[in-house]
Amino acid sequence: MRAVTIRDEALHWDEHPDPRPGAGEVLVRVRAAGVNAADRLQVRGFYPAPPGSPPDIPGLELAGEVVELGPGATAFSPGDRVMAVVGGGGMAELAVVHERHLLPVPDALRWEQAGGFAETFTTAHDALFTQVGLGMGERICVHGAAGGVGSAAVQLAACAGAVVVATVRNPDHHAAVTGLGADEVVDPGEFTERGPFDVILELVGAPNWPANLQALATWGRIMVIGVGAGPKTELSLLDLMQKRATIRASTLRARPLEEKAAAAQAMIRHVLPLAAAGRLTVPVEATFPMADADAAFHRFGEGGKLGKIVLVA
């Protein structure tokens, strides 16, 4: 097979041996694979793939068709449309995924949408529901709401009955994010006036601090899953005490296989039914052929996009 390949901190379209599915694994012919910030970091050597993933093939999410089942894999059949979060190796013609990590693709999602669905929605669902228990009627601020995870978070929060304030830097995207279910879309400089928030989802980083803590409600929770704009901030522990606040932070990629499987099963129970009912979408900013991964990564790095950049086979 051919695969996007990291060599000398650059992307190539190289030949690799076809992967073989082991026990409980499924071989997938990849049709689409979303680009994520971690892929770009990996090219620059900052974010190596976890053990068990191909070290030189990027790609944290994929969608495609089942072509072969490994020993003991029974949950899917050849030809099934599937998607998954993977530790790496998604940007290839073929990929091997454990069946407990696979999600069926609802008919409502086109390939390029499915290729950008798994990482973004799993990350958003895990953060908002598994980690900080967002509830109906709560007021949430989603920072970076026009991005891949942000647009997923806005939709899930709205589905769950939360009141959603979204921050979006590019004014061209305000209307689109409103269309995803946000009650209000504001410039990042204006979110504090829209609080207090029960939950704040941080996808941007340091520039929103310490304002995040000021805008938080009593017993509020700040969930940090992206810090692309800077990781360091000053924190007043006293302010945190007075708000009885929680700051949680997480990443999906570094987790062990059983935790990723648990996240996938939560997606099957709580998110895929919404996608099947047509209540969730993946805004796709642009698609690129896999052989043009370099152009796709460049476009991703420019920012200001709405939703996902997706590679297609």
Place this chain on the structure above:
Amino acid sequence: MRAVTIRDEALHWDEHPDPRPGAGEVLVRVRAAGVNAADRLQVRGFYPAPPGSPPDIPGLELAGEVVELGPGATAFSPGDRVMAVVGGGGMAELAVVHERHLLPVPDALRWEQAGGFAETFTTAHDALFTQVGLGMGERICVHGAAGGVGSAAVQLAACAGAVVVATVRNPDHHAAVTGLGADEVVDPGEFTERGPFDVILELVGAPNWPANLQALATWGRIMVIGVGAGPKTELSLLDLMQKRATIRASTLRARPLEEKAAAAQAMIRHVLPLAAAGRLTVPVEATFPMADADAAFHRFGEGGKLGKIVLVA
């Protein structure tokens, strides 16, 4: 009645009208009242009493005998030994407490211990169990373990089957904190080598940061309930993400009445049985007559104590 009274940022022993128990309330003749850091802050004007508490009488916890029941109060009888967390007003000959905030005093506790029990154990139990769900077999670091809340936390964590590392600045108290159930007692400069910790209880503040985050285990939780040594620290959100960490912070005093009642009921279910069985103690560093509150507060401020400073009637 007479009461310790804050006037002109100093303590006096003044006459006040006797308080009267309202609906659901109980009048208590106070026998002992522990000194807490918040009392000292209140004298200096930094930490006003919450609405509904006497603004000029300090005292966040008390123990004494029931003398009169307000309308509808049925849970206790005159003569019962009781103790409670109160929003203020504990350092007086009489105090009024809602019956849902009252705890029965186990026979095993002497008055001066009971007077220093409610605030410390409620704060420690709420922090470790209600807030961060400390579990059997988890490894916890308790900072400031020789203080009132710290010594309570060490005992509760040990009772719950956690492995307890305690930091204590005064080497004279290391043996005593070991006697409370700590598996290891170390100088504050040495705790990082004893990690990684599933839970860190922060009762000291900024000096333990950012080391706290470095010493934390994956999925670890840091619970902040005291910052006397400084409230401000730098925080790396990226480090927090990589640990999938949680920082929670809280105070008890500012909570509404129903939340305090819930905390008291949790104490009745989960902590008082241990006290009744003789498995918990309150180390009392010194007692002072209420009329000598000034001397007691001075002793509290000197630090280096083991357990509580308690006023007695």
